Amino acid sequence: MLFLIFIISIILNLSIYILFRKFLRDKLLKEETNLLDLDRIQRELTAKLDKMNKDIEILKYDLNSHIQLYEVTKDISKYLNEEDIFNIFKDKLNKFIVYRECLFIKKQTLDLEISEDDFIFKLNINDKILGYLVLKGCKSSIDKEKFSILAEQFLLTLKRAKLYQQVQELSIIDSLTGLFNRRYFLERLEEEIERTKKFSLYLSFLMLDIDNFKYYNDNFGHLVGDAILKNTSSVIKENTRHIDLVARYGGEEFAILLPETTKTGAYFAAERIRKNLEKQTIRAYDEELNITVSIGVASLPEDATTSLELIERSDKALYKAKRFGKNRVCIYKA
Numbered sequence: 001m002l003f004l005i006f007i008i009s010i011i012l013n014l015s016i017y018i019l020f021r022k023f024l025r026d027k028l029l030k031e032e033t034n035l036l037d038l039d040r041i042q043r044e045l046t047a048k049l050d051k052m053n054k055d056i057e058i059l060k061y062d063l064n065s066h067i068q069l070y071e072v073t074k075d076i077s078k079y080l081n082e083e084d085i086f087n088i089f090k091d092k093l094n095k096f097i098v099y100r101e102c103l104f105i106k107k108q109t110l111d112l113e114i115s116e117d118d119f120i121f122k123l124n125i126n127d128k129i130l131g132y133l134v135l136k137g138c139k140s141s142i143d144k145e146k147f148s149i150l151a152e153q154f155l156l157t158l159k160r161a162k163l164y165q166q167v168q169e170l171s172i173i174d175s176l177t178g179l180f181n182r183r184y185f186l187e188r189l190e191e192e193i194e195r196t197k198k199f200s201l202y203l204s205f206l207m208l209d210i211d212n213f214k215y216y217n218d219n220f221g222h223l224v225g226d227a228i229l230k231n232t233s234s235v236i237k238e239n240t241r242h243i244d245l246v247a248r249y250g251g252e253e254f255a256i257l258l259p260e261t262t263k264t265g266a267y268f269a270a271e272r273i274r275k276n277l278e279k280q281t282i283r284a285y286d287e288e289l290n291i292t293v294s295i296g297v298a299s300l301p302e303d304a305t306t307s308l309e310l311i312e313r314s315d316k317a318l319y320k321a322k323r324f325g326k327n328r329v330c331i332y333k334a
Helices: 002-076 082-093 141-172 182-198 213-220 222-238 263-278 307-323
Strands: 101-105 119-125 128-136 203-210 245-250 253-259 282-284 287-289 293-300 329-331
Touching: 082 101, 082 141, 119 141, 128 141, 141 182, 182 203, 182 245, 182 253, 182 307, 203 222, 203 263, 203 307, 213 222, 213 287, 222 245, 222 253, 222 263, 222 282, 222 287, 253 263, 263 293, 263 329, 293 307, 307 329
Parallel strands: 293 329
Antiparallel strands: 101 128, 119 128, 203 253, 203 293, 245 253, 282 287
C-alpha cells in the first residue's frame, strides 16, 4: 500500500514537472517570439524614421529653395515700371539659374528664333498677351522649373504694378477731363513749394476760369458743358510743358502750376493758353461754340510764401480779369 502511494506520488510529481517544464518552454518561446517581434518592429520603425528624416531634409531643401525664389518678389515689387521690374528680376535670376540670356519681349506675337535650350514663358494678363519672357541657353530641366516659378512671380508683380497704377490713376485723376484732381494737385503744390524754397527757384500759379460757363450749361445742357470742359482741358495740356502740373480745380476752374517760371514767363504762358482757347471752335453734338477764359497769375516768392497765399492771390487776379471784361490775363499786384 505504501509502495503504491509512493509510486503514485512519483508519477504526480513527474507529471507536474513535465507540465511545468512545458509551461516554461512555451512561455520562453512566446517571450522569444515577442522579443523577435519587438526587434522587427523596432527595425521597421527605425527604417521608417530614417526615411522620414531624409524626406524632411529634401522638403527643407525644396522649401528653402522655393522660399528664396519667392523672396525675390520682395525686391521686384518695389518697382512699378515694367523695365525696372524686369531688370531686378533678371539680376535675381543669376542666384538661382545658369543661363546665357533672358529677354523680355513686349509683343503679342513672338517672332524670334527659338532653340531646344530656350524656354518661353507667356505673359498673359486678363486673357491679353502682354509679352514673353525668353530664357536662352538653359539646358537644365531643374533650372527651367525654377525659371517657371520666378516667371510666375514676375507676372504677378506686373499685374500688381498695373493694378496699382490703375488705382492710383483713379484716385488722382478727374474722370471727365483726364487732368489731375484738386486733392492730388494740392499735395504736389506743397512739394513744389518746398523744392522751390530749398533751391531758391521761381514758381508760378495760374487760376483759369471758363467765362459764362453757367450760360452754356443752362442753355445747351450738361452734355455740351462736359464737351466744353474736355476741350478746354485738351487745349491747356497742349500749351503747357511736361513739367507743368494741370488740374481741374473745381467746376469750370482749372489750376496750372508752372515750376521754375517767373511771373513774366507765367504771363506769356497764360496768354498762349487764352489765345488758343479763344480761336477754338467747339463742336458738341449739334452745337458749334466759341468760348473764352479769364486767368489770374501769381508767383512765389514774389507774391506769396505758402500754398494758401499763392492760391488766394492768383484767385484775386482771376476775379480782377473778370471785372475788367473777361477773356484776359491779369497779374496779381499787392
